[in-house]
Amino acid sequence: MRFKTQTQSVLTDVTRDGKTHQIPKPVTKLVPMAPRNWDVIGLRTAGAVVLALTAVAIVWSTISIGDLLQGGPGYAAAALFDAAWITCIILEILARYDREKRTWARVLGIILVVITAGAIFWHGWKAEDIALAVVGAMVSVIAKVLWVAVLKHVDRDLSDEDAAWLEAETSKATLVLARAQVQRQVARAEGMVLGELLAIEHQHRQTAEALGMTRAEFQELRVRALGAAEAAPLAALQEAGKPTEPTVGTAPTEFSVTRAEEGTDGQNTGTEIPQVTAPAVPALALVKPIPLDLGKAPADLGKPQPAAVVPAATTVAQPGAGLARTAARAEGKPSGNTPPATIAEAVRQAVAAGLIDADAIAAEVMTAMPDANRYSVRREITRQRPAIEAVRAAQDETAGTGQYL
Numbered sequence: 001m002r003f004k005t006q007t008q009s010v011l012t013d014v015t016r017d018g019k020t021h022q023i024p025k026p027v028t029k030l031v032p033m034a035p036r037n038w039d040v041i042g043l044r045t046a047g048a049v050v051l052a053l054t055a056v057a058i059v060w061s062t063i064s065i066g067d068l069l070q071g072g073p074g075y076a077a078a079a080l081f082d083a084a085w086i087t088c089i090i091l092e093i094l095a096r097y098d099r100e101k102r103t104w105a106r107v108l109g110i111i112l113v114v115i116t117a118g119a120i121f122w123h124g125w126k127a128e129d130i131a132l133a134v135v136g137a138m139v140s141v142i143a144k145v146l147w148v149a150v151l152k153h154v155d156r157d158l159s160d161e162d163a164a165w166l167e168a169e170t171s172k173a174t175l176v177l178a179r180a181q182v183q184r185q186v187a188r189a190e191g192m193v194l195g196e197l198l199a200i201e202h203q204h205r206q207t208a209e210a211l212g213m214t215r216a217e218f219q220e221l222r223v224r225a226l227g228a229a230e231a232a233p234l235a236a237l238q239e240a241g242k243p244t245e246p247t248v249g250t251a252p253t254e255f256s257v258t259r260a261e262e263g264t265d266g267q268n269t270g271t272e273i274p275q276v277t278a279p280a281v282p283a284l285a286l287v288k289p290i291p292l293d294l295g296k297a298p299a300d301l302g303k304p305q306p307a308a309v310v311p312a313a314t315t316v317a318q319p320g321a322g323l324a325r326t327a328a329r330a331e332g333k334p335s336g337n338t339p340p341a342t343i344a345e346a347v348r349q350a351v352a353a354g355l356i357d358a359d360a361i362a363a364e365v366m367t368a369m370p371d372a373n374r375y376s377v378r379r380e381i382t383r384q385r386p387a388i389e390a391v392r393a394a395q396d397e398t399a400g401t402g403q404y405l
Contacts, residue, residue: 001033003033005028007028008029009025010024010025043150047150050264057142057176060140061119064078068122078119085140088106089105092105095155096151096154096155097156097158097166121136127146162210214342214344214380291316297368343372343377347380349385358378358388362378365377
């Protein structure tokens with residue numbers, strides 16, 4: 001057993017004038033040493049010698065082949081020969097547990113060394129020096145042979161059963177890695193598709209606002225103008241979302257997006273976030289037209305109806321019944337409780353009934369249409385603000401004229 005002396009710092013108590021402090025104090029002790037591993041030492045020594053001889057071979061082959069290629073850039077090209085077979089040595093070390101990969105890298109390295117030796121031999125033959133040609137070519141060959149001998153001690157041969165088991169484990173790990181990469185690509189593609197569909201939805205909302213229409217009116221106009229839908233892009237996207245080889249008894253996975261409420265410009269409010277579920281309705285349903293019965297002719301979609309100027313005496317209206325009576329008068333029918341067909345029509349009827357305050361109009365519309373979206377009602381009131389201001393001005397003018405009379 002061999003020992004070595006080792007010095008360590010140990011905290012010790014030192015008392016002076018009644019005060020104690022811990023002071024680091026060097027302590028020397030003998031520590032047993034592990035026996036020398038001469039196998040590892042010998043392998044490291046052999047590797048160092050072979051590395052030194054490989055450096056000599058690289059310099060010699062670079063000078064010889066570079067001179068054969070007329071110097072200059074030829075020296076850079078000459079370095080390619082030795083770099084090629086040295087790369088094969090690195091691949092052999094990495095494949096020390098895989099017999100097939102290791103054999104393939106070793107055979108390729110031998111072929112590259114033969115090509116390098118042939119170029120060096122050609123340089124000596126061209127210089128008409130047979131000794132230079134033969135001995136110079138043997139430098140790279142000897143370096144390669146030494147590497148083969150060293151790698152024989154590095155190789156780890158496995159039995160057929162152990163090699164098959166290791167290959168199965170490697171295949172399983174590779175499958176997990178490949179699936180993760182493919183799933184990442186699929187997620188990226190699905191995100192791009194959903195982004196495009198949401199962009200289309202947002203563009204449709206902006207177009208509807210520019211035309212002075214609600215989202216439902218614009219959708220109905222698209223259905224009437226284009227038919228069922230744009231068949232070619234829709235069919236292409238639906239086919240792109242289906243698996244190429246569906247498994248028997250397993251439904252293909254589809255995705256859907258929870259749309260924001262109307263009036264939010266495609267943005268979610270509060271704590272709600274877009275949810276992706278599977279399986280569910282395809283995300284293409286965002287742009288799939290749904291026929292709606294708005295009670296209007298196609299030519300009247302999106303056209304604002306002028307609000308009638310009413311005298312000041314009609315300013316006060318009964319909640320809930322004003323919209324129904326106004327609608328009945330506009331259609332030439334007796335008064336009833338038939339609700340308006342759209343939010344835009346309900347707002348126009350409320351203004352025609354004499355309501356000019358935004359809160360009062362919203363309350364009247366919600367009374368007549370309890371299922372209406374309050375955000376859509378507010379947006380429609382904002383869109384019809386010019387007509388409301390016109391009614392307000394007419395009422396003020398009528399009130400002023402009555403004072404002078």
